[in-house]
Amino acid sequence: MTAISLGLDDRGGLLIDDCRINSARLLVVDRKDSLQGARHGGFNSGLHSLAQRLPVSVSRMKDRTQTGWLFVLPSVLILSLIGLVPLLTVVNYSFFEIFILDARFWVGTEWYAEIIGSGRFWASFGRSLLFSTMILCVQIPLGIAIALCIPKRKIWVGITLAVLALPLLVPWNMIPSLWLSLLNPETGLLGRILPYLGWPDNWKLSAQHTWAVIVVMDVWHWTSLVVILCYSALATIPQSYYQAAAIDGAGPWQVFRHIQLPKLHHVLLMAVLLRFMDSFMIYTEAFPINAGGPNGATMFLAVDLGEDIKAFNYGPSAARSVIYFLIVLTVAWMFSKAQGKLDGTEAT
Amino acid sequence: MTRSAKYLLVIKTLALWAFLLFACLPLVQMTLISFVATLPHPGVAVGRPTLNNYAGIWTDPSLRSAFLNSVAYVLINICITVPVAIPAAYAFSRLSFLGDKHLFFAFIAFRITPPVVLTLPVFQLFSALGIVNSVFGIALAHCLFNLPIAIWILQGFISAIPKEMDETAFLDGHSRLHFIWKILLPQIAPGIAVTAFFCFMFSWVEVVFARILTTTNGKPISMAINALFGFQTDIGLVMAVTATSTLPGAVLLFAMRNHLSRGFKVGRL
Known part of the structure; x- marks a missing residue:
């Protein structure tokens, strides 16, 4: 306004x-x-x-002018250099058998057929999909709820947001270490309490418990991002909207449904996209918790790719990268369709 | 205040406190261990409180230089990202040009591409350009995810500025560039601060590019911590380094808290 x-x-x-x-x-x-x-x-x-x-x-x-391209040119150049060129390189490699980079043989789509045809790929795909679904089901509602709980008094808002964002500032490779030390049965704050609540000592042997740790860890790590994004949108709602609602006798649910939620649409779409993709391709944080175990129960898509790269399988890892990028493109396309739909319903 | 509104307020406050406690728990654990001797050191027994771990950061030259490297590449990244993102955000917010929607879509697609997909060719490319093992290489690689996010955030801030301001400026004879530089930039200063903070946040904690681009030199703090793990890991020192590595962000966050709490209009996807 x-x-x-x-x-x-x-x-x-x-x-x-x-x-x-x-x-x-x-x-x-x-x-x-x-x-x-x-x-x-x-x-x-x-x-x-x-x-x-x-x-x-x-x-x-909006002004219709092609000079817009001059304004985006620097961004296009940088993203071409560090995004597009490497991507095309990967596409190129994915059709070759490569022993050393100077000696390679055309194998066509053999790697693709091998990966798509393997049960391992689909198992990892299913696990990543399940993980992302769980993450979204927890983080998005929780993030909205916490954003709504943040007090209106100015001083407390800043401090609350600052404390909430702290998990986002820990280097990613240290996050598993933090949680493992938290669960340590001798020195951990949680590890000393949990056995009384039925948490087994050898939880690393159980797929459910390993999954629980990784999900809770990711909720701890990333929910704050959803909170901050939602809060930023909520804070732009003018006070007069709430006053009007109060005079109309609207309850908290109606205020949320008709005033707050419409303001959250766009930011939620972005939050869901970021959280979905980042959890779908979780790499750094998940592996050290239990080395992908027990019995590969926490081997996610990106972990498979990491193993391929570590083993210097250039061809298969390139093919895998291309498949993953196609997944990324499909998801981004679905979200941009959703955005179009959202605009359509709002315009009428 | 009605009775039900009071109950709601109590529930809200309790929920917020519970979540804050949850958010702090691992950090409290980290701080506790960082003040305890976890390996035998001269003069202090294992399990006793000590400041040795923090002292150890200052005496270890590789940890000190790792801190400097991290600060350097994050600053370089912000210095690349923000100036490049501002004109792009302006264009996406105000101008309509051939392929603008597709281009924005492509940018967002690069943001959500996992770095691990591009590690190998990025390493080869950067070797050919001679920027591996340098802070500049990491800073450039991190633009892959920071640049699209910066454009998205800034686009929201610019869209919140009334279009009439542009038109008045043009009527007064300002050129587009002059308008951006003289009139728009001061208006979106809080937006630039928020953007810089997000760049800092995503760049400081990133590990995949930071690992592959620093094999011998220029190691950031996350890799220096990794190097501390070995046959006998001094977990107290590890936690002290981790705690110290979150400090710059915490300070920045505290300085930024009012910009964040005022709220900002976020752009469309």
């Missing part, structure tokens, strides 16, 4: 085209009699349109 109101203060009378009249009308609602305006249109339609229509009408006003 402030975005539009600034512009109107400067040159209020000049605004004539359609979407601006639209925003000017909304502005009046927000400024002068937000409460009545919201009530007049009914709780849903009044606040709903305020919360959802503005970003759309702003984004429609």
Whole structure:
């Protein structure tokens, strides 16, 4: 709202085209009699349109000019160098049998057939998918809930966010060490309590317990990112929306459903995308907990690839990399479709 | 305040405290162990409280240089990422050009590509360019995930600035570049701070590129910690180094807390 109101203060009378009249009308609602305006249109339609229509009408006003390419050129060059060129190299390698890099033989799609046809790939794929699903089911609702619990008083917000973000700052290779020492039966804070709650001493022999440790560790590590992103979106909701809701007698659930959740759509889409992909391809943190065990029960997709690379299997590891990148592309494409759908429902 | 609102507030506060406790637990464990002697040192028995572990960081030249390396590559990364991301974010926010949506999609796809997929060719490429074992190499490699995220965050900040501000500036005779430099940059200063913080966060903790790009020299702090693991690991020292490595981030976080708590408009996917 402030975005539009600034512009109107400067040159209020000049605004004539359609979407601006639209925003000017909304502005009046927000400024002068937000409460009545919201009530007049009914709780849903009044606040709903305020919360959802503005970003759309702003984004429609873009200059059509090809000079945009000059502005993105530096980014394109850097990402081509460190992203696209290595990617094409990998695609090239994936069709060869490579003993040393100077001596290689064309093998066509043999590596691909071998990987796709192996039960090991699909087992890892299933495990990664299950892991990501669990991570999303825990982290996204928990992240939203915690973001909603953060107090409104200014001083506490900053300190709370700062403490919450601490897990994000620990080097990734140290995170398994932290959790293993936490679970240490002699010196760990949890390790000394858990046996009384039925936690076995030899938990590394049990697939369920190893999975539990990795999931809890990832929840500890990454939920804060979801919280920070959600909080950042929630904090931009003007106070007048809440006042209007209070006058309408809206309960906490209605406030969440009609005021807070619409503001969270875009940021949640990004949070889900980041958390899905990063957990689907978990590498550094998962392996040291139990070396992929017991019996390969925690061998995820990226761990398989890491083993291939460590063994200097250039061809198969390249083919595996290409398959993984295709998975990444598919997921990104699905999310951009979801974004399109979200825009479609908001515009109407 | 009604009775149910009071209950809700109590539940919210309890839930927040429970989560904060959970978030701090491993860090408390880390701090506790870092002040305990875990291997026999002269003058202190195993299991006794000591400051030896922290003193050990200062006396070990490889740990000291690792800290400097980490700080150096994170700073270089921010210095590359932010200036390159600002014009791109402006373009995605304000301009419409051929293929803009596809390009943004490609950027996001690179962000979610796991580094392990690109390790081998990135190592070969950087060897050919002569930037392995240097902080610059790591800083450049980390642009792969930091640049798209920076563009995404900055795009949100720029979109929150009213378009009328651009138009007024153009009417006043400012060119687009002049407008970005003189008028837009001061407006999105908090956004630049938030972006720099996110770059710091993702770059400081990353391990895969940092490992393969530093075989002999320029090792960052995460690799220096790895090197401490051996036949007899001084876990107290490991925890002391880890605790110290989270300190710069914590300080930065504390300085940034008001920018974060004010909230920021995030861009579209």
